[in-house]
Amino acid sequence: MSYKSCQISYGLFLSFLKAAQTQDECDKKEKENIKKSEEFRHEYTNACKNLGIDGSSTKTSEIKKAIIGLLEDLPKTYTRIAEESETLEPCR
Numbered sequence: 001m002s003y004k005s006c007q008i009s010y011g012l013f014l015s016f017l018k019a020a021q022t023q024d025e026c027d028k029k030e031k032e033n034i035k036k037s038e039e040f041r042h043e044y045t046n047a048c049k050n051l052g053i054d055g056s057s058t059k060t061s062e063i064k065k066a067i068i069g070l071l072e073d074l075p076k077t078y079t080r081i082a083e084e085s086e087t088l089e090p091c092r
Contacts, residue, residue, distance in 0.1 A: 048055025053066040 045055055048063075051067070051070065053063070053070065055063065057063060
């Protein structure tokens with residue numbers, strides 16, 4: 001094997017090592033992203049549960065409608081709280 005062919009082989013070897021390292025980094029990043037995605041999904045599900053809406057829809061418009069529906073009920077909620085607070089005793 002000539003010196004030049006050894007240089008080419010070594011160059012290919014280095015390229016292969018770099019590609020393998022890049023692949024390992026990508027695999028690690030993919031696992032991290034999958035884990036983060038699962039965490040975000042869990043947070044989203046909990047937030048929807050706390051709001052009392054169904055978060056199973058992937059359409060943003062349906063989620064917006066559900067939240068707006070909650071806002072429409074807000075005056076009724078405030079009225080009910082105000083009526084219930086009339087029975088409270090004064091604080092001393």
